Amino acid sequence: MGISRAVVPVGDTGRVERIVLRRRGGDVEVRGPGATVRLPAEHLPAHVAEREHRPEPVRWVWDDTTRWYPALLDRGVRVARCADLRLCHAILRRSPLVDQALLADDETPGWDVLQPVTDTDAALFPLDDPADLLDPVAEHDRQQAALEAAGSRRGLELLLAAESSGALVAAEMTHAGLPWRADVHDRLLAGLLGPRPAAGQRPAVLGRLAGEIRAGLGAPALNPDSPGELLRALQGAGLAVTDTRSWTLEQLDHPALPALLEYRRLARLMTANGWAWLDAWVRDGRFRPSFLPGGVVTGRWASHGGGALSMPVQVRPAAIADDGWRFVVADVAQLEPRVLAGMSGDGAMAEAARGRDLYQGMVAGGVVATRAEAKVGMLGALYGGTRGESGRMMPRLARRYPRAIGLVEEAARAGERGEVVRTLLGRGSPLPAAGWAQRGADLGEPPDDGGDRQERERHRRAWGRFTRNFVVQGTAAEWALCWLADLRNRLWALGEGPPSARPHLVIFLHDEVVVHTPEHLAAEVGEAVREAAVEAGRLLFGGFPLDFPLDVAVVSSWADAS
DNA sequence: CTGACTTGCGCC
């Protein structure tokens, strides 16, 4: 394995040799700047490893990381850089900074619809993979030409490098898996629900609670899992409700409700992260979901399998580091408001962000009286809340933070006009569904009846809330990608030996990372996480003074971090 | 029966 201690800079696109890989039946075509060689697929890992060990940096160009990297990782081969043509294509195709004519080709629709493969057990090179019909060399050339001609090119270049690096991290996290103690999880479930029941049976505690609910509501046949039956039973018991959400039920006063709310809480645990979840997703002491970089329109990651991006705090005690290893858990406080301050160049908001608690900083700046007001006001600015408390805060925020609030307001107005907005680095928003945007009264359409007009207006406002949030959520995702990519490089430089012996990422949740590390490196990993955050801020916002304080914890169980 | 939709709730 390579033992280079140098940290690879994120986005060092210019000086790096590029090698394009392409499947050719059972062979792989390896096309470097000087020569093209063809070798059997089973020889590829050794070939890649040999090239990675040489001192001159290389960027592997391939159609889709999910189609190449898992097999390399299985053979113990790690790569420093790649260009993921599928992900880069998706960004470039939607970016308003890009001349789409430069991407146009007969194969463009094929790249548009190319999906990642998530089933790592599938054959390495399935015969009918649509990816094999696409020419990665030509696509890479088109992408480079489009990038060359793009406005704000450096931002896009950074985004493509970070996105590709994210694809590597995603594959590596699935490969490594999150250490998961099924025995601890099972004890946790048994403590709350009773011992594991036979398939299809309610565990003892849920059975008892169901009985209490039926008795309390006078509905002996009620299935509390059925929203319809439950609603009728509640109404039959004299409660004026129109839905059965827990939040609604908490407002009511009825002797059956404590049992119902407790049932809800435990039934949720059982169905989402109960024994069935353990059977389906935990093998050999590891939870291995697949992560999908760019899986959300804003650029956030999605995940598939096991609900990896919404692991309840309740079950995190079962995530336990291996013997002699630790977790380093780090999250950014108030990432989105900080990113908004940076992207808008709002000095006053950046000043409030100086320090651990941005909301407290807003109080100190005299813009609001309490932290709670600061928080609800800021969430309203980011999500488009105009009602109640957050609506009342907006004028004050707009006065004190004109650039920040101006930026999100303008994004909302642009969305309402049906326009594309973009993140700081250049990821574009999708266009709204055809309909309201094209048929506005300002385009000369005869006025419809009031119902349609109101409907269109609702859609217009909703789309404005989406674009308002898009620019901030999307730029926050870019900060997080840069953080992740730089951290990945630092972690590699920190360790020694094969990938499995080095500190490695196991979880990434939008603004939080978990690193699994040999215990003796935990302190250094903590430093690396902080340094990577500083670097991410520099990459996105240059010299603009903006803090991204982290909470960092070195723990044995994920649950002990929060 | 399957598949699409709804409801509710976990995470950020």
Add this chain to the structure above:
DNA sequence: AAAGGGCGCAAGTCAG
């Protein structure tokens, strides 16, 4: 009058 962004997942419900 109403007006909160993005996801994934499981169970219930309903249409075909």
